[in-house]
Amino acid sequence: MIGTIARKELTELSRDGRFRLLAxxxxxLAVASTAAGWLQFxxxxxxxxxxxxxxxxxxxxxxxxxPHSAAHYGVYAFKPASHLSIxxxxxxxxxxxxxxxEAHRQSEMKFRPAQDRTAIQRFGELNGAEVLxxxxxxxxxxxxxxxxxxxxxxxxxxxLMSLGVAPRLLVAGKALGTLAAVAxxxxxxxxxxxxxxxxxxxxxxxxxxxxxxVALGATCLVYFLVVTGVGLAVSxxxxxxxxxxxxxxxxxxxxxxxxxxxxxxxxxxxxxxxxAAEFQRALDxxxxxxxxxxxxxxxxxxxxxxxxxxxxxDALPVAFSGLSLQSGEDHGNEVxxxxxxxxxxxFSNQARVYxxxxxxxxxxxxxxLSMALAGTDFEQHRHFAKAAEAYRRDIQRTLNDDIAxxxxxxxxxxxxxxxxxxxxxxxxxxxxxxxxxxxxxxxLTVLAGWLTLAGALALxxxxxxxxxxx
Amino acid sequence: MLEARHLTKRYGTTTALEALTLTVSxxxxxxxxxxxxxxxxxxxxxxxxxxxxxxxQALVNGVDVTRAPLESKRHLAYIxxxxxxxxxxxxxxxxxxxxxxxxxxxxxxxxxxKVLERVGLPADAADRRVGGYSKGMRQKVGIAIAVAKxxxxxxxxxxxxxxxxxxxxxxxxxxxxxxxDGVAVLMxxxxxxxxxxxxxxxxxxKRGRLVALHGTDEFSHADxxxxxxxHMHD
Numbered sequence: 130m131i132g133t134i135a136r137k138e139l140t141e142l143s144r145d146g147r148f149r150l151l152a153x154x155x156x157x158l159a160v161a162s163t164a165a166g167w168l169q170f171x172x173x174x175x176x177x178x179x180x181x182x183x184x185x186x187x188x189x190x191x192x193x194x195x196p197h198s199a200a201h202y203g204v205y206a207f208k209p210a211s212h213l214s215i216x217x218x219x220x221x222x223x224x225x226x227x228x229x230x231e232a233h234r235q236s237e238m239k240f241r242p243a244q245d246r247t248a249i250q251r252f253g254e255l256n257g258a259e260v261l262x263x264x265x266x267x268x269x270x271x272x273x274x275x276x277x278x279x280x281x282x283x284x285x286x287x288x289l290m291s292l293g294v295a296p297r298l299l300v301a302g303k304a305l306g307t308l309a310a311v312a313x314x315x316x317x318x319x320x321x322x323x324x325x326x327x328x329x330x331x332x333x334x335x336x337x338x339x340x341x342x343v344a345l346g347a348t349c350l351v352y353f354l355v356v357t358g359v360g361l362a363v364s365x366x367x368x369x370x371x372x373x374x375x376x377x378x379x380x381x382x383x384x385x386x387x388x389x390x391x392x393x394x395x396x397x398x399x400x401x402x403x404x405a406a407e408f409q410r411a412l413d414x415x416x417x418x419x420x421x422x423x424x425x426x427x428x429x430x431x432x433x434x435x436x437x438x439x440x441x442x443d444a445l446p447v448a449f450s451g452l453s454l455q456s457g458e459d460h461g462n463e464v465x466x467x468x469x470x471x472x473x474x475x476f477s478n479q480a481r482v483y484x485x486x487x488x489x490x491x492x493x494x495x496x497x498l499s500m501a502l503a504g505t506d507f508e509q510h511r512h513f514a515k516a517a518e519a520y521r522r523d524i525q526r527t528l529n530d531d532i533a534x535x536x537x538x539x540x541x542x543x544x545x546x547x548x549x550x551x552x553x554x555x556x557x558x559x560x561x562x563x564x565x566x567x568x569x570x571x572x573l574t575v576l577a578g579w580l581t582l583a584g585a586l587a588l589x590x591x592x593x594x595x596x597x598x599x
Numbered sequence: 600m601l602e603a604r605h606l607t608k609r610y611g612t613t614t615a616l617e618a619l620t621l622t623v624s625x626x627x628x629x630x631x632x633x634x635x636x637x638x639x640x641x642x643x644x645x646x647x648x649x650x651x652x653x654x655x656q657a658l659v660n661g662v663d664v665t666r667a668p669l670e671s672k673r674h675l676a677y678i679x680x681x682x683x684x685x686x687x688x689x690x691x692x693x694x695x696x697x698x699x700x701x702x703x704x705x706x707x708x709x710x711x712x713k714v715l716e717r718v719g720l721p722a723d724a725a726d727r728r729v730g731g732y733s734k735g736m737r738q739k740v741g742i743a744i745a746v747a748k749x750x751x752x753x754x755x756x757x758x759x760x761x762x763x764x765x766x767x768x769x770x771x772x773x774x775x776x777x778x779x780d781g782v783a784v785l786m787x788x789x790x791x792x793x794x795x796x797x798x799x800x801x802x803x804x805k806r807g808r809l810v811a812l813h814g815t816d817e818f819s820h821a822d823x824x825x826x827x828x829x830h831m832h833d
Contacts, residue, residue: 140688293673
């Protein structure tokens with residue numbers, strides 16, 4: 130019965146010129162955005178792989194020099210892009226995907242394409258997630274608005290309701306028909322994208338990507354079901370198909386265009402972050418306080434002399450310059466942890482507000498999930514930043530320890546390839562899907578709530594259908 | 600098969616139907632006559648449970664339509680003034696869809712085509728989209744749906760108005776066949792001639808009340824018309 134209803138909806142749609150045109154437009158946009166995402170992804174990952182190799186070669190190829198010079202020489206670390214970033218670039222264009230790791234400094238990430246964009250470009254960016262989560266729902270609403278309201282106007286609803294069809298079967302069948310229509314458009318594109326992804330990836334990220342891809346597919350499906358439920362409920366409830374259309378367009382406009390901007394503003398005002406200049410000023414003030422540095426060095430000197438039971442620095446079996454450099458690093462690390470910790474906590478809080486804002490717009494919950502699954506949300510940015518910073522600290526400690534061990538007072542000390550290669554290459558393991566979803570519990574719950582609500586609304590509205598025919 | 604017990608429908612202070620008590624047995628064609636607004640369509644809507652009764656009961660095959668709205672419709676088929684179909688689907692597809700939703704199990708092309716042939720739809724029309732169907736063809740598809748469903752009670756709301764005499768005659772002929780198979784038919788109509796021709800009983804309604812109830816064999820067409828006009832006169 131459900132299948133019969135769905136098939137009839139699909140047959141009718143496929144014979145409707147407006148539907149065919151709409152489907153073609155969505156198809157073209159989906160293919161274009163996927164292709165653009167894929168080109169971007171392959172270009173960027175090739176560049177990153179090259180740059181990563183180059184930075185390593187340059188590091189290893191350094192001539193003999195003092196380790197601290199090498200520390201200032203620095204290296205780049207690149208956040209590996211998940212294949213799903215083809216679908217959802219998320220916050221990457223805003224937060225950056227590469228970080229410069231050098232002595233004394235925790236840097237902010239670089240390569241933020243959004244930096245170079247004008248506001249209008251930011252508005253017009255079309256990535257796969259926009260097509261999937263904004264345009265496809267619009268398509269769904271345009272398909273569902275006449276489902277009951279149009280049948281009422283055509284007069285077929287009386288005929289239909291006189292048959293004694295259970296409302297839940299009717300809702301299920303119409304929903305299935307709508308989803309089948311969506312699938313007609315989405316499935317070929319997804320298959321194409323999957324093939325492109327598999328073809329593009331000789332590397333190991335794919336296995337982890339499979340579970341994320343499945344989860345992203347499920348997220349989209351649930352969100353489409355929510356939109357379908359709302360569409361059917363409004364179509365059954367509305368006195369005319371015109372009212373249904375206007376109501377649903379209003380719903381789409383509010384939840385898909387207005388809500389994201391309001392949510393961003395609300396998140397920003399609830400959990401404000403300093404601008405870059407303010408942040409830097411506060412960081413610098415804590416970092417290079419001359420009085421603090423003087424006291425710290427005096428303390429380090431006293432402790433070191435006591436530890437090695439000597440009376441002058443010259444008599445130490447280690448180079449004090451190495452120890453003081455490391456002490457400077459340790460102090461800096463504390464300051465960085467405090468400042469970046471506070472800043473990142475605020476960003477995390479903003480992301481959490483964004484998840485809760487899903488209560489107002491299911492798109493926000495779905496988008497939060499899609500970014501998270503694509504590995505382009507803030508939490509995974511932070512996860513990477515932490516790993517890169519830990520790597521930076523390891524480099525500094527390795528180099529400073531080497532200075533402490535090998536430098537002799539009054540003599541220049543040069544280290545070579547042996548030391549450079551003792552610094553391991555940077556590797557980064559993206560967090561597991563469990564880690565990711567654990568941080569999306571709010572979005573998951575909110576989306577599940579929307580699904581229940583939309584289903585209940587559709588069922589309720591359909592139950593009342595025959596009572597509106599008198 | 601169809602039974603109304605003190606069936607009453609009020610909208611605010613207006614009474615659309617007042618304490619209608621009526622039984623239509625299998626094989627009977629009961630024609631409801633009356634001016635517009637006399638309560639004929641309200642009666643049909645009440646049997647379809649499209650409106651809730653203010654008082655009384657409507658029963659189909661002994662089942663109260665408000666208590667079991669789905670079960671009561673299982674034996675029912677409804678044919679309005681113009682049978683509304685999905686214009687982008689063919690006649691056969693429409694029949695298949697409605698028959699499937701009504702619970703028919705035999706949906707093979709062959710048997711559906713046989714049903715369409717039985718109701719007299721031109722053979723070449725079955726695979727054409729109904730957007731181009733005449734009203735008479737639509738009414739035939741309506742009957743075909745009822746036949747495919749195996750309905751045991753038929754509710755008709757002015758099914759022949761606007762049909763040309765030939766189509767109207769064909770429709771009456773079909774109705775006679777269907778009722779001959781033991782289907783109970785309740786038809787609201789303005790067409791006294793058709794009522795006399797294909798009806799077994801007529802009821803005249805006025806302002807929500809059934810004011811007269813006669814067998815069609817009691818009088819000639821002219822008598823029926825006189826009787827009707829007498830009741831309409833006030």
